[in-house]
Structure formats: structure tokens, C-alpha cells
Amino acid sequence: MRATGWQLLTLLPWLQHGLAQDDTVTYTDKASGIVFNTWPNTYMTFGMALPSNALTADATEFTGIITCSSPTQGTGWCGISMGGGMNSNLLLLAYPQQGQILTSFRWATDYKPPTVYTGDAKLTQISSTINSTHYSLIFRCQNCLKWKQGQESGDAPTSEGYLVLGWCHATTSPTNGACPNSLSVRQHGNQGIFPARFNSAVANRAYTSWASKATATVAGGCGGSRVPAPTATTAKAPSPTTAKAPSPTTAKSPSPTTAKSPSPTTAKSPSPTTAKSPSPTSSCAKSYTVKSGDYCYLIATNNGITLDQLKSYNPGLNCDPLQIGAVVCVRRS
Numbered sequence: 001m002r003a004t005g006w007q008l009l010t011l012l013p014w015l016q017h018g019l020a021q022d023d024t025v026t027y028t029d030k031a032s033g034i035v036f037n038t039w040p041n042t043y044m045t046f047g048m049a050l051p052s053n054a055l056t057a058d059a060t061e062f063t064g065i066i067t068c069s070s071p072t073q074g075t076g077w078c079g080i081s082m083g084g085g086m087n088s089n090l091l092l093l094a095y096p097q098q099g100q101i102l103t104s105f106r107w108a109t110d111y112k113p114p115t116v117y118t119g120d121a122k123l124t125q126i127s128s129t130i131n132s133t134h135y136s137l138i139f140r141c142q143n144c145l146k147w148k149q150g151q152e153s154g155d156a157p158t159s160e161g162y163l164v165l166g167w168c169h170a171t172t173s174p175t176n177g178a179c180p181n182s183l184s185v186r187q188h189g190n191q192g193i194f195p196a197r198f199n200s201a202v203a204n205r206a207y208t209s210w211a212s213k214a215t216a217t218v219a220g221g222c223g224g225s226r227v228p229a230p231t232a233t234t235a236k237a238p239s240p241t242t243a244k245a246p247s248p249t250t251a252k253s254p255s256p257t258t259a260k261s262p263s264p265t266t267a268k269s270p271s272p273t274t275a276k277s278p279s280p281t282s283s284c285a286k287s288y289t290v291k292s293g294d295y296c297y298l299i300a301t302n303n304g305i306t307l308d309q310l311k312s313y314n315p316g317l318n319c320d321p322l323q324i325g326a327v328v329c330v331r332r333s
């Protein structure tokens with residue numbers, strides 16, 4: 001469902017903030033020729049190309065690019081929410097796995113590990129690359145601009161000229177990643193919501209021919225057809241950390257080098273290698289030792305506190321990766 005006027009009003013200051021930060025960069029993928037509108041941030045870049053009439057009639061599909069940084073080659077995962085927030089929107093998760101990039105559509109009703117999306121969204125791959133700093137996937141996403149799960153439904157109407165999207169980025173790889181439908185992930189370390197404003201390059205007459213390049217169904221190692229994704233070895237993946245990534249071709253204004261970090265209200269330190277153990281202060285009344293399978297939100301709710309409280313009790317706490325064995329404070333004296 002589209003946000004109501006009241007909801008938009010409450011989002012306005014924040015959206016305006018986002019508009020100043022996240023500008024649209026037009027990027028042409030050399031190998032496929034696809035022209036994308038992209039929205040880079042420090043951790044990842046997401047982009048879309050739409051059918052030729054998408055700015056006047058709501059599209060049902062798009063061709064997408066998702067490029068995510070990974071400090072260690074072939075690790076981590078990243079995701080997009082087609083409706084902005086994590087909950088009650090179609091989520092797309094992508095991650096490198098044994099030389100391929102696998103994907104999973106997910107659904108969340110709370111800030112907990114999302115379950116598998118049961119709607120008819122379909123992803124087919126055009127190309128993928130994995131290098132020492134990033135992984136990148138170009139794909140076609142059908143039935144991805146409307147979603148429904150149980151009683152809940154929503155959409156991302158392209159005719160409005162912009163979408164409100166969400167992103168998240170994690171450095172810890174999914175567990176059981178060979179099986180996209182039964183994998184589990186720990187909480188991402190960084191996330192945000194951004195306005196994805198379209199410029200005229202987003203809708204293109206060549207869309208149909210671009211979409212027809214999406215012939216690979218990459219299902220992972222758990223059955224189903226396993227067609228390897230054509231790897232665009234020569235194509236250089238847009239690189240979000242250098243933010244140089246999408247080289248603006250016909251690009252409107254902002255130089256991608258000016259791309260800045262996403263919403264400061266949600267973005268956190270990018271460097272997992274510098275992750276420190278939290279340092280519960282002496283005023284801690286109850287501590288908890290992190291065990292395998294824990295994530296910040298779970299620890300917080302299990303102890304009757306909010307995620308923000310958990311973070312404030314534990315300066316320096318890094319939720320991705322959350323260190324097993326670390327001692328965190330869950331109640332203040």
C-alpha cells in the first residue's frame with residue numbers, strides 16, 4: 001500500500017533530508033547496454049531500468065542492478081525493500097555464494113529474520129560479478145512492484161515519478177546460503193530508507209530487449225534448475241564504496257563522486273574489521289553473553305528493552321558481526 005498523506009507528512013522532513021543526500025545517477029552497464037537510474041550510498045548501489053511507459057502507467061517489472069561492498073571477497077549479503085521499511089514490504093536479499101550471486105524474496109512483519117515471500121515475484125539474472133571488494137548482480141524482476149502476503153499488500157507505483165525504497169547491508173554471510181529458501185541471516189549492520197527519484201532515462205524503449213537478456217534462473221545448490229548466471233567478467237561492477245561506480249553517462253546533475261553516505265539516522269560505521277566489543281559500563285545491573293544465533297534485536301526483546309536502549313547501554317556495540325562470547329549489558333542499575 002502507498003503511504004497515506006499523513007504518513008507522507010511525517011516522512012517529509014526525513015525525505016527532504018534524504019533528497020539532499022541521495023541523488024539519481026544514470027549509469028550504463030557496458031556489457032548489456034542497459035541504462036539504469038541508480039542511487040548509490042557508501043555500502044551499496046541499487047538501480048532500476050523501467051519499461052518505456054512506466055512513467056505514465058505503473059510498471060509491473062523492472063531490470064535492476066544491485067552492487068554491494070564486501071570487505072572479504074565473496075562474503076556478506078545486502079537487501080532492498082521495495083516499499084522503504086523492512087516490514088510489510090517485498091524484500092529482496094542478494095549474496096555471493098560459491099562464485100554465483102543468489103537471491104531470495106523475503107517478508108517481515110517485525111524486526112526479526114524475515115520469512116520466505118510466498119507471492120509471485122520472479123527474478124532472472126542477466127549477469128553477475130564478484131571481485132575482491134564488491135559483488136554485483138543485474139537482473140530482471142517480474143511482479144516485483146506489487147506484493148501481497150496474507151492479509152497485507154502494497155505496491156511501488158512507478159507513474160508517480162519516484163519510489164520510496166529501503167536498503168540494508170551486512171558483512172556476515174547467510175547461514176545455509178546454498179539454499180536461498182532456507183537460509184538464515186543475522187541482522188544487517190547498516191540500513192536506511194531513500195527516495196528513488198526517476199529521471200527520464202529510467203524508462204526506455206529498449207527495455208523489452210534488455211529484459212529478454214534475463215535468461216538465467218540461479219537457484220543455488222538445493223534443487224531446482226541450476227543455470228549458472230552469465231558472469232560479466234569484463235564488466236566492471238559499480239562500486240559503492242568509491243561511489244565512483246555508476247559512471248554518469250547522460251546523467252543529470254550530481255557527480256557520483258559526490259555520493260555520500262546514506263541516512264545518517266540509520267547508517268553506522270562501515271568497517272566490520274574494526275568492530276569492537278561493547279563495553280558495558282559499571283552501572284550495568286544485568287549482563288548477557290552473546291551466543292550463536294543471537295542478533296541485537298533478539299537480545300533486546302528477550303530482555304524487555306528496545307534496540308536503542310541496548311545500543312545506549314553498550315557503547316561501541318556492533319550488531320554485524322555480533323561477536324559470540326561478547327558480554328553485553330541488558331539492564332542498567
Ligand code: HEM
Pocket residue numbers: 078079080081084085086087091092093106111112113114166167168185186187188191192193266295297298307
Ligand atoms: C535477522 C534478520 C534481520 C533483523 C534482526 C533485522 C532487524 C532490523 C532492525 C532492528 C531495523 C531497525 C534498525 C534501526 O532503526 O536502527 C531494521 C531496519 C531495516 N531492515 Fe532489517 N533486519 C533483518 C533482515 C532484513 C532483511 C533480510 C532485509 C531486506 C532484504 C531488511 C531490510 C531492512 C530495511 C530496508 C530497514 C530500514 C527500514 C526500517 O527501519 O524499516 N532487514 N532491520
